[in-house]
Amino acid sequence: MIxxxxxxxxFGYIADEVAMVNGSEADWLHLDVMDGVFVPNISxxxxxxxxxxxxxxxxxxxxxxxxxxxxxxxxxxxxGTYMMTVHYEACTHLHRTLFEIHEAGMKAGxxxxxxxxxSMLKDIIDDIDMVLVMxxxxxxxxxxxxxxxxxxxxxxxxxxxSRHSSALVEVDGGVTLETxxxxxxxxxxxxxxxxxxxxxxxxxxxxxxxxxx
Ligand code: DX5
Ligand code: ZN
Numbered sequence: 287m288i289x290x291x292x293x294x295x296x297f298g299y300i301a302d303e304v305a306m307v308n309g310s311e312a313d314w315l316h317l318d319v320m321d322g323v324f325v326p327n328i329s330x331x332x333x334x335x336x337x338x339x340x341x342x343x344x345x346x347x348x349x350x351x352x353x354x355x356x357x358x359x360x361x362x363x364x365x366g367t368y369m370m371t372v373h374y375e376a377c378t379h380l381h382r383t384l385f386e387i388h389e390a391g392m393k394a395g396x397x398x399x400x401x402x403x404x405s406m407l408k409d410i411i412d413d414i415d416m417v418l419v420m421x422x423x424x425x426x427x428x429x430x431x432x433x434x435x436x437x438x439x440x441x442x443x444x445x446x447x448s449r450h451s452s453a454l455v456e457v458d459g460g461v462t463l464e465t466x467x468x469x470x471x472x473x474x475x476x477x478x479x480x481x482x483x484x485x486x487x488x489x490x491x492x493x494x495x496x497x498x499x
Pocket of ligand 1: 292423426429460
């Protein structure tokens with residue numbers, strides 16, 4: 287599956303950018319929320335998310351790079367979100383947070399920073415619908431892919447298979463036509479792509495090329 291990340295879009299033409307995704311073969315629309323605390327950058331908040339949610343016909347994949355994401359479960363649900371992803375490093379009581387996301391009627395994803403081992407999810411994997419392996423340090427688009435992430439993707443896949451879980455594996459950061467085939471081979475289900483899609487001369491065509499891999 288392909289989830290274009292709106293972070294790399296031209297915000298001056300946000301409706302056109304969302305319309306491009308709507309008309310493309312993309313599976314989800316990936317939305318990156320940053321608070322300037324968990325990550326050293328601020329992206330957009332609920333007023334913008336609400337406008338985008340109204341425009342999008344694709345399921346929303348909301349990636350919260352914020353501290354205490356459990357404070358916003360209701361607001362994220364109100365957007366019509368399909369998948370709400372929180373960071374392992376941002377949740378003191380991850381088990382409770384995942385329960386609350388499920389109770390709100392959403393799928394629950396857990397993201398791992400590059401320095402967090404996959405083994406940290408051993409005791410919680412049964413409660414997770416998607417493992418998001420960060421393939422760059424979260425906070426900015428257009429960064430270089432961290433090669434070690436390939437091992438982490440394989441480990442995440444092994445953990446999921448060994449526990450008979452149906453969780454998906456998503457990657458985010460530095461996904462290109464060069465890294466995507468290797469990621470897919472390592473066991474990825476969902477590719478998040480920011481600059482590769484939105485900075486392409488023909489974004490919808492780029493989505494089609496990524497889908498065909
Ligand atoms: C990074 C964000 C990503 C970002 C990826 O912190 O979570 O979703 O948009 O951008 P690219 O694909 O350009 O690396
Ligand atoms: Zn993201």
